[in-house]
Amino acid sequence: MLGMLQTENEIVEDFELFEEWDEKYQYxxxxxxxxxxxxxxxxxxxxxxxxxxxSVWLHASVSDGKIIFxxxxxxxFVKGEIALLIQVMSGRTPEEIIKAELGFIDRIGLRxxxxxTRANGLASMIKQMxxxxxxxxxxxx
Amino acid sequence: MSTTANTTxxxxxxxxxxxxxxxxxxxxxxxxxxFDNAATSQKPTAVIxxxxxxxSRYNANVHRGVHYxxxxxxxxxxxxxxxxxxxxxxANEREIIFVRGxxxxxxxxxxxxxxxxxxxxxxxxxxxxEHHSNIVPWQMLCEEKGATLKVIPMNDKGELIxxxxxxxxxEKTKIVSITHTSNSLGTxxxxxxxxxxxxxxxxxxxxxxxxxxxxxxxxVQDIDCDFFAFSAHKMLGxxxxxxxxxxxxxxxxxxxxxxxxxxxxxxxxxxTTYNEVPYKFEAGTPxxxxxxxxxxxxxxWNNLDREAAAKYEQELLNYCTEKLSVINGLxxxxxxxxxxxxxxxxxxxxxxxxxxxxLDTKAIAVRTGQHCTEPVMTxxxxxxxxxxxxxxxNTKEEIDFFVEQVEKAISLLNP
Numbered sequence: 001m002l003g004m005l006q007t008e009n010e011i012v013e014d015f016e017l018f019e020e021w022d023e024k025y026q027y028x029x030x031x032x033x034x035x036x037x038x039x040x041x042x043x044x045x046x047x048x049x050x051x052x053x054x055s056v057w058l059h060a061s062v063s064d065g066k067i068i069f070x071x072x073x074x075x076x077f078v079k080g081e082i083a084l085l086i087q088v089m090s091g092r093t094p095e096e097i098i099k100a101e102l103g104f105i106d107r108i109g110l111r112x113x114x115x116x117t118r119a120n121g122l123a124s125m126i127k128q129m130x131x132x133x134x135x136x137x138x139x140x141x
Numbered sequence: 142m143s144t145t146a147n148t149t150x151x152x153x154x155x156x157x158x159x160x161x162x163x164x165x166x167x168x169x170x171x172x173x174x175x176f177d178n179a180a181t182s183q184k185p186t187a188v189i190x191x192x193x194x195x196x197s198r199y200n201a202n203v204h205r206g207v208h209y210x211x212x213x214x215x216x217x218x219x220x221x222x223x224x225x226x227x228x229x230x231x232a233n234e235r236e237i238i239f240v241r242g243x244x245x246x247x248x249x250x251x252x253x254x255x256x257x258x259x260x261x262x263x264x265x266x267x268x269x270x271e272h273h274s275n276i277v278p279w280q281m282l283c284e285e286k287g288a289t290l291k292v293i294p295m296n297d298k299g300e301l302i303x304x305x306x307x308x309x310x311x312e313k314t315k316i317v318s319i320t321h322t323s324n325s326l327g328t329x330x331x332x333x334x335x336x337x338x339x340x341x342x343x344x345x346x347x348x349x350x351x352x353x354x355x356x357x358x359x360x361v362q363d364i365d366c367d368f369f370a371f372s373a374h375k376m377l378g379x380x381x382x383x384x385x386x387x388x389x390x391x392x393x394x395x396x397x398x399x400x401x402x403x404x405x406x407x408x409x410x411x412x413t414t415y416n417e418v419p420y421k422f423e424a425g426t427p428x429x430x431x432x433x434x435x436x437x438x439x440x441x442w443n444n445l446d447r448e449a450a451a452k453y454e455q456e457l458l459n460y461c462t463e464k465l466s467v468i469n470g471l472x473x474x475x476x477x478x479x480x481x482x483x484x485x486x487x488x489x490x491x492x493x494x495x496x497x498x499x500l501d502t503k504a505i506a507v508r509t510g511q512h513c514t515e516p517v518m519t520x521x522x523x524x525x526x527x528x529x530x531x532x533x534x535n536t537k538e539e540i541d542f543f544v545e546q547v548e549k550a551i552s553l554l555n556p
Binding site (some may be wrong): 025 | 492495498554
């Protein structure tokens with residue numbers, strides 16, 4: 001598995017193929033459509049991050065000291081964003097997740113579209129991933 | 142459509158569009174299609190110029206200075222109160238209070254008239270299609286006073302059910318506050334009729350005019366409302382300014398809203414006496430620039446053939462409704478027989494925000510989500526809608542492109 005920064009760099013390289021916002025949008029939609037759905041048993045209220053325009057269900061588990069994230073959303077675009085975040089964040093140690101700066105979000109030019117979709121819960125999702133990591137760290141300490 | 146030729150003759154949208162510089166913008170290098178007019182309208186050059194003129198040529202505080210600039214600013218500022226009075230057909234310009242917008246207008250009435258007249262056990266009546274701005278201030282009042290908020294329900298078309306309105310109007314009802322036109326459904330409510338019923342029982346009525354002022358003319362004396370609030374930015378004016386109309390005898394009887402300069406007649410540490418209406422409700426230096434620009438917006442409306450503009454908007458609404466209605470998996474939310482140029486819809490199995498973002502990639506501006514009317518979404522059991530709202534500067538060509546792109550969004554996003 002590539003390191004976190006290397007994974008981020010790969011995502012940035014993928015996005016360099018697209019100049020226009022509509023191309024990036026379509027790519028993120030594709031990623032969202034490809035992300036496996038979370039099974040209904042995990043779509044519970046305690047896993048739900050409610051946004052004004054879309055909701056996210058985030059499930060975390062631990063395997064060999066690494067945190068595995070699975071997530072879903074009622075928005076395909078948000079699912080695409082989730083797919084990117086999972087690529088970077090899932091399968092990492094709690095320490096890595098807590099320290100993650102996620103600079104790729106700016107570098108792929110997504111931040112500018114976040115303003116109009118501030119309700120989409122991406123920021124809350126990152127926060128929640130980090131909270132899980134802090135929780136697991138305490139549990140194992 | 143066969144009506145296109147007639148429209149062009151009756152209403153010259155091509156020359157109208159030249160008055161709105163932002164319509165030439167090209168987001169992502171594409172032609173802007175602005176269908177988010179119910180959120181805020183675009184501004185004609187005359188309004189923008191009024192702001193620039195004030196700041197660059199006669200910026201000064203009003204009603205205080207003896208100098209030339211202050212006189213000029215005061216004259217320009219004061220003249221707008223008369224223009225607003227004419228615009229909404231009030232009887233007296235003292236009945237016009239400048240506020241930040243509809244929201245502040247409603248809050249003002251709830252915290253002054255409401256606090257004075259609504260007591261424990263009383264009721265405040267609103268409708269099922271209110272914007273949060275016409276729910277929350279009354280809820281806060283009810284909570285403070287131990288009163289109850291009652292709600293007139295609506296049917297599946299998004300029309301208020303008024304058959305048994307009488308049961309909502311009783312001796313406990315102290316005020317009714319209702320929207321003239323729904324921002325999320327487009328429904329135009331029969332406010333005159335509702336007001337007549339309420340007045341028969343001596344209950345005053347506030348009208349939320351945020352959407353109504355931009356489509357067709359408003360006559361507060363004809364509908365006989367007791368309070369009417371509107372925002373300038375939805376009717377070609379600047380943000381941060383609006384008007385509250387109140388019948389003079391009610392305003393005179395109400396306690397002030399905020400304390401400060403301008404609203405006082407005399408101040409000592411023992412006692413302050415308040416200024417007369419409307420100044421009693423306008424504490425502090427007013428929003429001079431935006432009031433003057435609101436005046437420019439009203440001038441623009443007065444120079445426009447408003448009847449033709451309203452008719453043209455109805456044509457746009459009908460044209461778009463027809464085209465959207467035949468799309469599979471698309472359901473229009475809000476099908477009242479009397480509607481303003483607002484179309485809300487949902488797409489089967491497609492998140493509204495996803496579709497809205499797709500349209501944005503094509504430089505089409507729509508609003509998605511709950512439109513600050515969460516109870517409306519709950520009523521229709523939907524998480525949110527895609528809303529296209531038209532102004533008289535929009536065109537059928539824009540609608541053609543929009544509908545085409547909605548179809549593309551469906552094929553792209555369909556799981």
